[in-house]
Amino acid sequence: MPTISTRGQQMPASPIRKLTPFADQAKKDGKKIYHLNIGQPDIKTPAGMLQAIRDIDFDVWAYTPSEGTATYRNKLAEYYNKLNYNIQPSDIIVTNGGSEAITIAMQACLNPGDEIIIPEPFYANYNGFACPAEVTIRPIMSHIENGFALPSIADFEKVINEKTKAIVICNPNNPTGYLYSREELEALKELCLKYDLYLFADEAYREFCYDGREFISPMHLAGLENHVVIFDTVSKRYSACGARLGCFITKNQELYGVALKFAQARLSPPAVAQIAATAAVDTPQSYFDEVLEEYTERRDVLVNGLNNIPGVYSPNPGGAFYVVARFPIDNADRFCQWMLESFSYENETVMMAPAAGFYSSKDAGQNEVRLAYVLHTDELKKALVCLEKGLAAYPGKTA
Incomplete structure (x- = not known):
């Protein structure tokens, strides 16, 4: 058969979407997933x-x-x-x-x-x-x-x-x-x-x-x-x-x-x-004021919740709607896949993006994840409970 280009072979896969097959299977198994892996806002379009x-x-x-x-x-x-x-x-x-x-x-x-x-x-x-x-x-x-x-x-x-x-x-x-x-x-x-x-x-x-x-x-x-x-x-x-x-x-x-x-x-x-x-472009400023207030509340819930989990550290971001948090784990890719494949709490689990995919330096970000606070605060709180339970049960926990 014809060969694939070298460029095509070198093209990297998205680290944000690579866990999607595991999430799809988890949904088929009846689990509810809190999607903190991707920056898809749930805010209404103007x-x-x-x-x-x-x-x-x-x-x-x-x-x-x-x-x-x-x-x-x-x-x-x-x-x-x-x-x-x-x-x-x-x-x-x-x-x-x-x-x-x-x-x-x-x-x-x-x-x-x-x-x-x-x-x-x-x-x-x-x-x-x-x-x-x-x-x-x-x-x-x-x-x-x-x-x-x-x-x-x-x-x-x-x-x-x-x-x-x-x-x-x-x-x-x-x-x-x-x-x-x-x-x-x-x-x-x-x-x-x-x-x-x-x-x-x-x-x-x-x-x-x-x-x-x-x-x-x-x-x-x-x-x-x-x-x-x-x-x-x-x-x-x-x-x-x-x-x-x-x-x-x-x-x-x-x-x-x-x-x-x-x-x-x-x-x-x-x-x-x-x-x-x-x-x-003519969207009123009130729309942005309400959105900013909502995201500020979500950020505070997520960052404070993360930092209250033993062994977890998350800086407080000044913008966007993401945080990168450091977890007490051996490998974020394994942990994020394990959360989808092997774990649930009250039939719920959390999907995250392993942070190594956001680095170019070899072995960087191995114990970090990116989380997007694009869910309502009540769902973020449930996701945090699920995450804390998952970290406690994860076989590759380091602390």
């Missing part, structure tokens, strides 16, 4: 977004412009300029989810063999995006003990070489929930200017910042305009993951022109999603 879909009235479901409709890009620019990004619609390319924005950036900015630096743990699919672009990820370690703060600039400089072309951050961070400070962003700015690097910023969780903490974007940093590429998506902001609509933003017009060629090659972003997302 009513105006859904109504815009119901109100659609066209005779031909046509292509849209490769860069996105003018109507939607104008509304997007309006949204970002309220946040002081100072951009034009002509700085935006609408993409098929935030994922396509990342792949376009890697194709447009990087050559095969180039390197990008990413603090780890990082969003696992960055590995998947880098693979077809033939780009090498150079990870630098952040640490659970200080809440996964940005590694020192000296750590970045240790791995910068002639192949280094970009630094990637996710802010607030997936999987750790860490929210980068102005001082940390300013330090990255100076580093990118010193070595002439791109700064890719994944801002999918921009709206989810807690305890009154300030969100800072590289777009707020003067003098970095030609270095910054922003990735964004409607998935989390409006609880609209299935819309598969994101965007690529840069003020670097030479880069924009190159990125647009990649957008043209895939023809166009989805028409219906752009109609819905155009309406979504």
Whole structure:
């Protein structure tokens, strides 16, 4: 039979979804599963977004412009300029989810063999995006003990070489929930200017910042305009993951022109999603206030509950809706599979994402898991009880 490509063989599987077959079997066995493994919010999508879909009235479901409709890009620019990004619609390319924005950036900015630096743990699919672009990820370690703060600039400089072309951050961070400070962003700015690097910023969780903490974007940093590429998506902001609509933003017009060629090659972003997302920009602030209050309560329930389990440690995240927790176990992959295959408490169990899949460094994160607080607090409390019972019964417990 024909052979599979080397690239295909090297393409990593998703560590977030790899336990799905075990979860499916657990459900067939009659177990209830608390899904803390994936960032699928249960928050209702804004009513105006859904109504815009119901109100659609066209005779031909046509292509849209490769860069996105003018109507939607104008509304997007309006949204970002309220946040002081100072951009034009002509700085935006609408993409098929935030994922396509990342792949376009890697194709447009990087050559095969180039390197990008990413603090780890990082969003696992960055590995998947880098693979077809033939780009090498150079990870630098952040640490659970200080809440996964940005590694020192000296750590970045240790791995910068002639192949280094970009630094990637996710802010607030997936999987750790860490929210980068102005001082940390300013330090990255100076580093990118010193070595002439791109700064890719994944801002999918921009709206989810807690305890009154300030969100800072590289777009707020003067003098970095030609270095910054922003990735964004409607998935989390409006609880609209299935819309598969994101965007690529840069003020670097030479880069924009190159990125647009990649957008043209895939023809166009989805028409219906752009109609819905155009309406979504007018979502009232009260919606976001209620969502933020809900997530803050969920975070507090989960983090406090985790830290009350003997041997467990979880830092308190400043944003997004994830935590990475350290468990007293031998191996998180085995533990998470065991929870689905071999354990239940009152016929219930918990699904989590082993954190090793969010690291590139060998053997890192072996006793850590990522948990998403995307369930109501009453369910989170039940999941915590189940988790504590599971940890007590797990054969590979280390403490």
